[in-house]
Amino acid sequence: MVVNNWMVIVAGYTYVSESHWVRCFFILYHLTVVVFVLNVVQAFVIETFMSAVEAERTGDSLLDSLLQQARQRDGMRDSVIDGYEEPDDEELLGKLRWRVKKVSDRRMTILKKVRATPSFCCIRILLLDFVAARRVM
Numbered sequence: 509m510v511v512n513n514w515m516v517i518v519a520g521y522t523y524v525s526e527s528h529w530v531r532c533f534f535i536l537y538h539l540t541v542v543v544f545v546l547n548v549v550q551a552f553v554i555e556t557f558m559s560a561v562e563a564e565r566t567g568d569s570l571l572d573s574l575l576q577q578a579r580q581r582d583g584m585r586d587s588v589i590d591g592y593e594e595p596d597d598e599e600l601l602g603k604l605r606w607r608v609k610k611v612s613d614r615r616m617t618i619l620k621k622v623r624a625t626p627s628f629c630c631i632r633i634l635l636l637d638f639v640a641a642r643r644v645m
Contacts, residue, residue, distance in 0.1 A: 514538065 518534045563573035 514534065518531055521530045521534070522528065559573050559577065566573070
């Protein structure tokens, strides 16, 4: 996770392994670990430190302060959940029918455009042969 001269390490591993996939691995590792994981860990440490400072200022113990913050977060989550109304079955079925109709209409327009091309028959025969060959395997 140290960022000092990581390009030199990548170049060495690439030279030894003779593969360019090493570069992809190191870039993905850098993005996930250095950019994402270290920020999450750092945020956790800062949040804990700020909770300890707040607890020290109010005279509470750190555990009591953390429990109080957890209760506040649960209260906010419950208020959001209480305000949410679940849609009924008819509304969901209506949306689903609308989406299915929209997709089928889009497919029909594409199919009409494809059928209008002269090479459609040749492509169709090739695809049917390919599918038949795959089913035999």
